[in-house]
Amino acid sequence: VSADAAADQVATPADDLVVSRLRIARLEGRIAALEAALERRSEELRELQRHLCRADLERLGRLAEGLPPQLLIPCEPDAWEETRELTVAEVPETLLDLWASLYGTPAPSLAAE
Amino acid sequence: MSRPPVTLIVLAWNHWELTERCLRTLAATHLDGAEVLVVDNGSTDETPQQLERLPWVRTLRLPANLGFVRGNNAGIAAAPPDADVVLLNNDLEFTQRDWLRRLAACAHSAPDVGVAGCRMVLPDGRLLHAGTYVMPDTMWGQQIGSLERDVGQFQTGVAEVEGIVFACAYIRREVLQAIGGLALDFESYFEDTDFCLRARRAGWKTVLCGDVTLVHDEHGSTASQADLMRIFQGSREIFRRKWQPELEARYHHRLLWQSIMNFPTGYAMSCRELLRSLDELGVHTVYRYVYGPKTVFPPVEPESSGDYRLNVIRGRAAPRSPAVAVVYGQGDVFARNQGKYKIGFTMLEVDGFPAEWVAQANRMQEVWVPSEFNRQGFLECGLRRPIHIMPLGVDVRYFHPGIAAFPNPAGEYVFLALFEWGERKEPGLLLRAFNDEFSAREPVRLLCKVINRDPGLHIKEEIRKLGLRAGGGRISYLFNLEFPHYQLGTLYRSVDAFVSVSRGEGWNMPLMEAMACGLPTIATGWGAHQEFAHEGITYPLRVAKLVPAVAKCPYYAGFRWAEPDPEHLRFLLRHVFENRDEARARGLAAAREMAARWTWEAAARRIVERLSAIDAGDARHAPDNRGSEAAVHGAIGAGAVRGAGASRGAIDAA
Numbered sequence: 001v002s003a004d005a006a007a008d009q010v011a012t013p014a015d016d017l018v019v020s021r022l023r024i025a026r027l028e029g030r031i032a033a034l035e036a037a038l039e040r041r042s043e044e045l046r047e048l049q050r051h052l053c054r055a056d057l058e059r060l061g062r063l064a065e066g067l068p069p070q071l072l073i074p075c076e077p078d079a080w081e082e083t084r085e086l087t088v089a090e091v092p093e094t095l096l097d098l099w100a101s102l103y104g105t106p107a108p109s110l111a112a113e
Numbered sequence: 114m115s116r117p118p119v120t121l122i123v124l125a126w127n128h129w130e131l132t133e134r135c136l137r138t139l140a141a142t143h144l145d146g147a148e149v150l151v152v153d154n155g156s157t158d159e160t161p162q163q164l165e166r167l168p169w170v171r172t173l174r175l176p177a178n179l180g181f182v183r184g185n186n187a188g189i190a191a192a193p194p195d196a197d198v199v200l201l202n203n204d205l206e207f208t209q210r211d212w213l214r215r216l217a218a219c220a221h222s223a224p225d226v227g228v229a230g231c232r233m234v235l236p237d238g239r240l241l242h243a244g245t246y247v248m249p250d251t252m253w254g255q256q257i258g259s260l261e262r263d264v265g266q267f268q269t270g271v272a273e274v275e276g277i278v279f280a281c282a283y284i285r286r287e288v289l290q291a292i293g294g295l296a297l298d299f300e301s302y303f304e305d306t307d308f309c310l311r312a313r314r315a316g317w318k319t320v321l322c323g324d325v326t327l328v329h330d331e332h333g334s335t336a337s338q339a340d341l342m343r344i345f346q347g348s349r350e351i352f353r354r355k356w357q358p359e360l361e362a363r364y365h366h367r368l369l370w371q372s373i374m375n376f377p378t379g380y381a382m383s384c385r386e387l388l389r390s391l392d393e394l395g396v397h398t399v400y401r402y403v404y405g406p407k408t409v410f411p412p413v414e415p416e417s418s419g420d421y422r423l424n425v426i427r428g429r430a431a432p433r434s435p436a437v438a439v440v441y442g443q444g445d446v447f448a449r450n451q452g453k454y455k456i457g458f459t460m461l462e463v464d465g466f467p468a469e470w471v472a473q474a475n476r477m478q479e480v481w482v483p484s485e486f487n488r489q490g491f492l493e494c495g496l497r498r499p500i501h502i503m504p505l506g507v508d509v510r511y512f513h514p515g516i517a518a519f520p521n522p523a524g525e526y527v528f529l530a531l532f533e534w535g536e537r538k539e540p541g542l543l544l545r546a547f548n549d550e551f552s553a554r555e556p557v558r559l560l561c562k563v564i565n566r567d568p569g570l571h572i573k574e575e576i577r578k579l580g581l582r583a584g585g586g587r588i589s590y591l592f593n594l595e596f597p598h599y600q601l602g603t604l605y606r607s608v609d610a611f612v613s614v615s616r617g618e619g620w621n622m623p624l625m626e627a628m629a630c631g632l633p634t635i636a637t638g639w640g641a642h643q644e645f646a647h648e649g650i651t652y653p654l655r656v657a658k659l660v661p662a663v664a665k666c667p668y669y670a671g672f673r674w675a676e677p678d679p680e681h682l683r684f685l686l687r688h689v690f691e692n693r694d695e696a697r698a699r700g701l702a703a704a705r706e707m708a709a710r711w712t713w714e715a716a717a718r719r720i721v722e723r724l725s726a727i728d729a730g731d732a733r734h735a736p737d738n739r740g741s742e743a744a745v746h747g748a749i750g751a752g753a754v755r756g757a758g759a760s761r762g763a764i765d766a767a
Contacts, residue, residue: 075589077573084566086595090262091603094594095519102558102589103523 075101116221117286118196119147119213122188125203126154126178129163131330136170138207143214148196151203152188154178181301185279186294195286202280206236206328219271219322220283227288227317228309230277231325234263241329243267243510244274244321246393247306248425249360252353254306255421264603265516268323269509269708277319279305280329291315302345303352310356323510364397366724369435369452371403372442374423375415379622380442382598383505385418387441388426390506390717396724399429403446437727439481443668444470447477454478454727458503460487460619460641462537463662463672465494470668474498481723483620484641490672501723504644506716507625509708514631514701516602526557526690529608529632531623533564534572536616536664541579542679543614544588548579550683551586557690560608562591567665605630610689610696614654614682617662617674618642624651625711628703633696635685639675645711650703652689652696655681 048057058079074080075098121139125132132151139149149170153160155177164172173191175184185200192198197220199213209215212231220229233242243258243266256278258267279295282305292311295304309319368391372384391398400423404410418424431451438452444466447457457474458481466474466487471494474480480496481503482488488500521527528547532538540561547559565572572592581588596604605611611627611634618624618640625645627634636646638653646653655678662669689696 075591077576077590080573080590080592082571082573083593084568086564086566086593089594089596091264091596091600091607092262092517092519094591094596095604095607098560098589098591099519099521099523102521 116197116217118193119145119199119217120188120192120196121147121149121199121201121213122185122192123149123151123201123203124154124181124184124188125151125156125160126184127156127158127160128203129156129158129160132160132203133163135201135203135205135207136167139201139205140169142207142210142212145213147199147213148192150188150191152184152191154180154184181279182295182297182299182304186297189289189294197286198284198289200279200282200284202329204330205233205281206330208328209326212325212327215325216281216283216322219320219325220285222271222320223318225316225318226271226320227285227312227315228277228319229271229283229322230274230279230319231281231322231327232263232267233278233280233327233329235260236328236330238263240266241331242278242280243323244272245276245278245306246422247275247352247356247360248392248422249357249363250425250429252349252357252360254303261597261599263326263517264600265513266511266599266602267321268326268515269513270323272321272323272510273318274321275319276306276309277321279308280331281327282308283322284308285317288312288315288317291317298351298355299348300344302348304348307352307355310359363395365395366721366728367397367432367436368399368724369401369431369438370398371401371438371440371446371449371451373402373404373410373414374400374427375418376412377595379620382622383620384441385420385423386506386508386713387717387720389420389422390713391720392422392426394714394717394721396717396721398426399431399435400427401431401451403440403442403449408446408449409443437724444473447473450477456481458482460484461490461668462615462617462619462640463490463669463674464617464659465490465672466496467668467670468494471495484644486641486643487619502644503719503723504711504716505620505622505625506711506713507622507629507707509629509712511599512602512605512626512629513708514606514704516606516630518603518606520607521558524556526610526693527608528557528559528610528612528686528689529562529605529627530559530612530614531562532615533566534570534575535567537662537666537674538615539677540614541575542677542682543612544576544579544581546614546679546682547588547686548581548585550686551690553584553587555586557586559586559588559612560591561588562594562604564593601626602630605632608632609693610634610700612686613637613642614677615640616676620644621646625707628700629707629711631697631700631704633689633700634703635682635689637675637677645707646703650699650706652685652699654678654685 048060123135151164151170151172153164153172153174155175161174164170173187175187179187189198216229216231220226230244232240235241240258240261240263242256245254245256247254292315296307299307312319370388373381374384375381388398388400402414405413418427435452437454437456438450439456439458440447440450441458444457444459450457455477456479457477460483474491475497477498479499479501480491481501482491483503483505485502488502491500530543532540534540551557563572605627611632613621613624613634613636615637621640621642624634624636624642628646628650633652635652635654636642637656639656656675657678658676659673660676662672662674
């Protein structure tokens with residue numbers, strides 16, 4: 001029987017104190033679990049930081065947020081792999097990608113103003 | 114004045130699903146009482162039965178498939194005798210509710226307009242049609258703007274064209290009364306161009322209505338591919354016999370044009386535009402590549418330009434001894450001019466010209482430059498031949514305020530700069546000024562489209578060395594991207610303002626394009642672009658002084674260029690950002706002026722005028738070297754010039 005179910009079973013107007021204590025115990029348990037998870041995640045990230053470069057960390061971060069791992073068009077010097085070759089690109093897609101990368105919003109549709 | 118009634122003639126043959134979509138979408142538009150007549154060209158599917166269920170459609174049923182020409186002529190004959198007609202294919206889709214009003218307005222925009230067509234796009238959004246032309250060399254009809262992604266090109270009101278395709282054609286009744294219907298020489302294909310040429314011969318213009326766009330599922334209703342080719346080639350041969358002599362007769366001048374065309378350079382881009390416009394204005398031009406092995410630019414030129422008209426011009430046989438030849442390129446290839454009458458056409462970004470260029474220019478009959486800035490520079494360096502100003506232009510069909518935009522969704526004010534990283538464009542000055550003037554908290558951004566092909570230059574390191582402040586104005590970059598030129602208008606239209614901070618310009622095409630798109634612009638107040646950029650339509654950036662032109666480019670050695678004033682740049686950036694209405698108005702004024710004065714057609718007309726003068730014997734009367742020099746200097750002394758000399762005087766005096 002879960003704590004919620006137990007609380008529901010005993011939650012009578014006559015025994016509010018017991019219900020409150022059960023809920024507090026349940027919440028404290030959740031907080032402890034979250035703290036443990038956070039500690040594990042922090043340790044993982046510290047470990048990644050020791051072994052990965054900034055670009056890889058950014059890619060991981062984008063993946064964790066459900067975004068593609070890399071901007072199609074890097075618009076900051078740090079993200080650009082310097083080359084003397086020209087890359088053929090289309091203006092509408094480039095701009096939509098640029099705005100999405102700058103403002104963190106999903107790319108708007110291709111219907112131009 | 115009231116307009117005549119209109120009959121829409123939809124020609125259909127089987128493929129009811131196409132006809133149904135055509136009529137359904139047509140019915141959802143403003144027809145303003147126009148009659149809809151479907152000519153059923155002997156359909157054997159459900160078309161006859163389905164048409165009977167549409168009471169708002171009049172049907173003319175033909176006993177058999179008579180083909181495109183006879184089918185449409187039957188429709189024209191069945192229309193009221195006083196009505197204008199609009200011929201429509203049944204594979205059209207109508208997505209613009211006021212298409213008919215706009216098309217009719219175009220067709221009646223002038224007394225001598227007889228035929229009006231519209232833009233047509235494929236269902237996938239590519240531009241299929243913005244008019245047609247035929248080169249007499251090949252007699253193969255071509256559609257203008259064909260298959261480019263639609264970004265709003267040619268949406269520029271009424272424009273005269275040689276022909277249109279009759280998938281959608283508004284024909285005024287007076288034209289039908291003057292020349293009759295479609296020519297029966299043709300079963301299908303070329304009948305539309307033939308009609309437009311016949312109309313032109315009778316004094317009626319054909320125009321493209323850029324404000325109307327229809328979706329055309331091309332060839333959705335024609336016969337099999339084998340039949341299609343048989344019909345096409347048969348019609349082409351008939352068309353050749355009928356029109357080739359007349360089309361060839363439209364050329365009034367012959368010219369050998371030695372230049373560069375199929376590389377991504379400024380000369381090549383402007384060469385392509387000039388050749389197109391010269392051809393349209395009746396100059397029969399033969400193109401030859403002026404560079405290549407044993408020249409300053411040794412690569413062999415790729416054969417195809419991707420443009421049908423230019424490929425034809427490039428493929429023409431060169432005359433053995435051309436009467437007039439133009440070398441359009443750097444002055445150290447003038448010596449390759451093969452004409453009897455030699456013209457050298459060039460430009461440079463500093464206040465003079467190298468001795469070798471001047472020496473070769475002095476062996477030409479005459480020299481052309483695009484600006485007073487360069488004219489002055491040539492004369493001061495010892496040019497002794499006649500020199501004429503031939504300005505360049507901008508294609509306002511691709512660069513105008515109505516081009517599609519993809520503005521940033523956050524509403525930040527965006528300045529755009531385009532440049533190849535190097536000494537002349539002085540990127541450090543712009544980046545520092547912007548970063549210093551603004552703070553990261555302000556809703557403003559500088560977007561730099563940067564090109565670097567120099568293996569000895571590391572842009573990231575160059576940017577790092579500038580030491581830009583993290584809390585300063587924010588800057589983003591588009592590094593080494595190559596966009597199709599026809600899409601650049603979309604880039605300009607998607608930002609709010611344009612900045613061109615350079616030490617010198619031979620013309621400054623990006624500035625001109627941005628101005629044609631209606632952007633407020635900030636540009637260095639020194640250089641060839643002063644020919645078209647003045648205070649009323651741009652924000653001139655003050656020049657602190659002229660300094661030696663120190664750069665990798667060997668042509669600049671010994672000459673000077675501008676040092677823009679960084680404080681004034683900061684002032685102008687802030688001014689434009691905070692006075693947006695004023696800046697917007699100045700940008701729109703620039704767009705109007707570009708469209709009115711600085712088109713490629715206008716540029717080509719100047720050349721045609723000069724060729725006419727040469728043909729008329731002006732060359733024989735050209736003064737000799739001494740006379741020329743004296744005449745030119747006399748003009749300068751009389752204060753007849755402005756630009757480079759005037760600027761230099763003002764700067765030196767300051």
